[in-house]
Amino acid sequence: MFGLIGHSTSFEDAKRKALDLGYDHIAEGDLDVWCTAPPQLVEHVKIVSAIGKTIEGAYIDSCFVPEMLSRFKTARRKVLNAMELAQKKGISITALGGFTSIIFENFNLLQNQKVRNTTLDWQRFTTGNTHTAWVICRQLEQNAPRIGIDLRKSKVAVVGATGDIGSAVCRWLTNRTGVSELLLVARQQKPLLELQSQLGGGRILSLDEALPEADIVIWVASMPKTLEIDPSKIKRPCLMIDGGYPKNLGEKFSGPGIHVLKGGIVQFFKDIGWSMMELAEMENPKREMFACFAEAMILEFENCHTNFSWGRNNITLEKMDFIGQASERHGFSAVGLKSNIQTLTV
Amino acid sequence: MQALASNNLTVEKEELISDALPDFASESYKDAYSRINAIVIEGEEEAYANFCDLAKLIPEHADELVRLGKMEKKHMHGFCACGRNLAVKPDMPFAKKFFSRLHNNFLEAFAAGDTTTCLLIQCILIESFAISAYNVYIRVADPFAKRITEGVVQDEYLHLNYGQEWLKANLDSVKKDLMKANKVNLPLIKSMLDEVSNDAEVLHMDKEELMEEFMIAYQDSLLEIGLDNREIARMALAAVI
Numbered sequence: 288m289f290g291l292i293g294h295s296t297s298f299e300d301a302k303r304k305a306l307d308l309g310y311d312h313i314a315e316g317d318l319d320v321w322c323t324a325p326p327q328l329v330e331h332v333k334i335v336s337a338i339g340k341t342i343e344g345a346y347i348d349s350c351f352v353p354e355m356l357s358r359f360k361t362a363r364r365k366v367l368n369a370m371e372l373a374q375k376k377g378i379s380i381t382a383l384g385g386f387t388s389i390i391f392e393n394f395n396l397l398q399n400q401k402v403r404n405t406t407l408d409w410q411r412f413t414t415g416n417t418h419t420a421w422v423i424c425r426q427l428e429q430n431a432p433r434i435g436i437d438l439r440k441s442k443v444a445v446v447g448a449t450g451d452i453g454s455a456v457c458r459w460l461t462n463r464t465g466v467s468e469l470l471l472v473a474r475q476q477k478p479l480l481e482l483q484s485q486l487g488g489g490r491i492l493s494l495d496e497a498l499p500e501a502d503i504v505i506w507v508a509s510m511p512k513t514l515e516i517d518p519s520k521i522k523r524p525c526l527m528i529d530g531g532y533p534k535n536l537g538e539k540f541s542g543p544g545i546h547v548l549k550g551g552i553v554q555f556f557k558d559i560g561w562s563m564m565e566l567a568e569m570e571n572p573k574r575e576m577f578a579c580f581a582e583a584m585i586l587e588f589e590n591c592h593t594n595f596s597w598g599r600n601n602i603t604l605e606k607m608d609f610i611g612q613a614s615e616r617h618g619f620s621a622v623g624l625k626s627n628i629q630t631l632t633v
Numbered sequence: 634m635q636a637l638a639s640n641n642l643t644v645e646k647e648e649l650i651s652d653a654l655p656d657f658a659s660e661s662y663k664d665a666y667s668r669i670n671a672i673v674i675e676g677e678e679e680a681y682a683n684f685c686d687l688a689k690l691i692p693e694h695a696d697e698l699v700r701l702g703k704m705e706k707k708h709m710h711g712f713c714a715c716g717r718n719l720a721v722k723p724d725m726p727f728a729k730k731f732f733s734r735l736h737n738n739f740l741e742a743f744a745a746g747d748t749t750t751c752l753l754i755q756c757i758l759i760e761s762f763a764i765s766a767y768n769v770y771i772r773v774a775d776p777f778a779k780r781i782t783e784g785v786v787q788d789e790y791l792h793l794n795y796g797q798e799w800l801k802a803n804l805d806s807v808k809k810d811l812m813k814a815n816k817v818n819l820p821l822i823k824s825m826l827d828e829v830s831n832d833a834e835v836l837h838m839d840k841e842e843l844m845e846e847f848m849i850a851y852q853d854s855l856l857e858i859g860l861d862n863r864e865i866a867r868m869a870l871a872a873v874i
Contacts, residue, residue: 309862312869323844325852327862364845403768403846404787 289344289587290373290381291580292326294351294365296533296568301352304565313350322361324350326369328376332561334584337618342587346563347372349387353533356386359394366390371402374411379592381412382583385532388414392451392599409594413586415579416596419551420455421611422578423530425621426548427503428464433624434524434546436502444470444501446494447508449478452530452551455602456505461486462604470497473508505550506531518542548624551578556618575622585613655837657719657775665835667724670716672829675728676763677709679736680792683755686739690748691799701792708785715778731828735759735821742814749800749807750814756796757854758822764789765846766838773837793854800858808860812868819871822847848872 295301298318305314313324330346349369355361366387373381383391390396392414400407431438443460447453448471460466469489473479479491498504499520507530516539523544529536530550537547554574564572579596586595595610596602655662684702688695716723735754742750767786771779800807826847830840848869855865 310866312866312872315870319841322841323848325845325849329862360839361841364842368845368849404790 288376288378289342289583290347290376290378291344291384291563291583292347292349292366292369292373292381292387293384293563293580294349294353294386296353296385298352298354301350318352318354321350321352322355322358326350326365326372328372330561330563332559332563334555334559336588336616337556338616340588340617342584344584344587345373345376345378346561347381351386351390353386362386362390363394363396363399366394366396367399367402367407370407370412371405374405374407379411380583380586380595382415382579383412384415384577384580388416388579389532409597410592411594412597413579413582413594414451414596415577415582416451417455417602417606418553418582418585418596418610418614419530419578420452420459420602421607421614422553422621423452423456423505423507423528423550424459424464424607425611426528426550426623427460427505427526429621430528430546430548430624431503431526434526436524436526438464438466440467441502442466442468442470442500443503443505444472444492444497446472446497446504446506447531448489449473449475449482450507451596451599451602453505453507454482454600455607456507456530457482457486457489458602458604459607461488466503470501472497501525504528506536507550514539516540518545521545546624549622552576552622553578553581553614553619554622555581556620578621581614581619582610585610585617585619588617589613653837654773654775655835661835663719663721665832666716666719666721668727668832669829669836670712670721671723671725671728672731673712673763673766674709674716674723675725675732676759677705677712679732679739680705680755680759680763681709683739683751683759684792686743687748687751687755690743690746690751694795694799697795701795704788705792708788711781711785715775715781718777719775731825735818735825738818738821747810747814749803749810750818752796752799753811753814754818756793757800757851758818760789760793760796761847761850761854762822762825764793764850765843766833768846769833769838769842770836793850797854797857804859811858812864815868816871819868823872 295304301321302314308329310327313321326347326349328345328347331343333341333343335341347369349365351362351365355365431441443466445453445457448457457469460469471479471483471489471491472494483489483491498516499522502522503526505528518540525545527536527540527545527547528550529547534549540547552575558573564576569575582596586592681702684698684705688698691698739751739754764786767782767789771782774782800811826840826843833840833843852865855868
């Protein structure tokens, strides 16, 4: 069985959803009540892949909401308790969705392996980052030509280049896609220099320097709310792939020639009988989902019960190949730009 | 999953600091511990008596219930040793008052031969309360008490399990009574948690965490008994309002 650990996008959404599901005790509570709410296994689902393999899974809502981010201990508990629930339910492979894996990584929860009388078995969990990275690369390869960008001549800025997903994307683009130049953007210089050395190329730039040069921008770090960018400085056409969480790039950039694509989202080839993706505000919640969630499903389809994506900077091209091929074989495809976009020639 | 600018995830310094162990020798710690220690001693003592009463209500399981009760007695001695180890005199009058309402409800139910209410109070509510408190306490306890409490908490799951299994086997006939008893007694647990929260805070036991741990044990137990999510939500509501 596969598992997905997710959460609502806001406290208000969470309360609404809880009311729908009949969880009146938390739906009526304030944020303090939510902070004490246990994780809930809200849904079971059965899925048949494009090649006829059937798997079963469960969705666990951690009862975390982004409003809890400033409460370190609460956020930590929410993630660990949801993971413990997944393990107690005997789930073989569970993806950490939304803020869950971010909290796990940034708050270093590896040191909290014991939860009550359960010792968490890390092999049962995956961040899903390998599939997310692969999907973002596919989105770039498939959508850039559609808006008139020739990949061989394009400059691609990766914002958050030194992160787990960012570095994997950089490796893929360098070795597999043949873009003209990589523009590496991140906050810390040392890891940037290390990445540049590993890649054997790429130019390190600040965000302000990189944006006017980039034909394609891959965001794998969410933008600070205060960030102001002058759209007139952005090249046209420009493809922006929003691989961060939450997905707020569309609010910052708009205008003719700027195409913003929700990054790391996949579509299954047929409807899935669940309501869980409505929580994540997918456009087509019966089919669309975060690529990280899909990774748990793919691993289950493949009987690959291991923490496939784990730790930082462990994503290899071989792993991306494996997960990408399995993804397509079982019926997943990367979500693209809307079909009515104007195709430009260069 | 996906990345986030890490400046959105700043960890408050004081929150990290409060992960540290308290000063077990400080006067404020000892003062708070005198009440918390008394609560666990009294809780285990009453649990022993409650299991002996349950043995009378369910004579076919009398041997098992007395055996479970004796474990509680052993726990009580262990916690008395924890107090002595820190040179703390437990405030027993405080603890007796702390448990009085819940204990009276148990005694009334026992007198009325109401096995469901007795099991809910002792095996589900009190044991969930104990499990949650011990699980939180283990992380911040002095080394001596930590060792004692780790042994105790495993036993408490056995006690919870007894009530769970009995209620599960009899759910069809006792569901209504179980919900009624829960409505009366769950709010008492909530107010007991509130009452002890300041002292618990001194011991570095977070009130929010205590409540969440309780809700996890309580919810798991009700699920195991055979109630569905909506029924559990309705029952848990009594702890919120």
